[in-house]
Structure formats: C-alpha cells, structure tokens
Amino acid sequence: MAYVTYRGKNASLRLYSIRFEPAKPVLVEDSVVLEKLHEHPDFEVNAEKVIPLEDLTVPQLKDKAKKAGIEGFADMKKPELINELKALEGGGVPDADSNTP
Template sequence: MIYGIRFPAKVPVMIEKESIVKKLRERPDFDINEEKVIPLEDLTVSQLKDKAKQAGIEGFADMKKPELIKALKRDLAPVDNDPPVNDPGNKEGADGKDADSNNPPTA
C-alpha cells in the first residue's frame, strides 16, 4: 500500500512523474522498469507491421497506418476481468456464496 492506494501484486503501473518514481526506487517492494513507451502514432508503418505480426493480427500486411494503429490498440488493450476490490455491484461473499444469503434478514 502506498499513499492509501492498494495495488494488486505484480500489476504494471505507468508513472510519469519523476518525483514519485524516485520515491518508489527507494522502496524494496517495488520493481522499477524504466522502458520508454513510444506511442503507436510515432512508429513507422514497418514498425507497426512488425508489432502486428508479433500480436498475431491477421491481414496486417495490407493495412495502412491508421488501420494498423486501430488494430494494435484493440489487440493490445489490457483486459481486466477482475471486479474492483470494493465493487458495490459484487454481492458475492468471501465464501463464494451470495453475501445476502449468509445473513438472512431478522424480524
């Protein structure tokens, strides 16, 4: 937990503010990966086609730059199937049963 925010273990988080990165470097429980992220719009068509090939996108060879960017963004978008920790819509209790069924209403 940092600044009152609880992060799931080993989930990458991009932090652009150098002062925060500096503080995280001092902590032993954070792994810092300082790779530069280049926006897809700044890549050449050849580089985009290489990324599309690695991502397994079909028909990438005939695509133009805007189509490649759209396909890559759709394919590379993170998928988060986990509900939020304190999701008010999640009525499941810790035992996997409906939370309301554990505590029937009293009269």
C-alpha cells in the first residue's frame, strides 16, 4: 500500500481503473499496480510518505473518517473532517468552534 501522485500534464488520467489528478495523492493497495506505476515517469510512488489531511480530497477524508468510526462524517465539510481526524490522531477533542453534532 502506498500513496501515488500523478505528475503528468493531463488534467486527469484513468489508469488501472484508478483516476489520478495532478498533485492529488491516491492510495493504491494493489502491489502489481504499484510496481507498474513506480516504473512510470509521470508517477511518484511513496510508501512511507504521510500525506497531510489538508491535501486529501473530501471523499478520501470521508473514507478515513468512516474507517475511524466517526459518527456523522457523511454530512461533514472538509474542515470538519480534518478537525475530527486530527482530534483522533492526537487523542484530543475537536476544537470548540467545530459544528459537529
């Protein structure tokens, strides 16, 4: 499993049934696909890179929130998702100005 970032010139690219957008990291779990993308000059594959939550898309954040067991994630906006996920990572509580129920 690794994050793959597309560095090509196209607006987006679908390859191996995965949609890539420039400079947006995508989590790829298939090791065969990762090997092929690693050899491709337009892709950056980084298995150890930690992607900042702010760089993830809303669907990626919602997926992380779902896996983390955050209730009400489906109705949250990006800042709320980031706040809740950071609170879980740090073991703290969300900011007081969070609009989560």
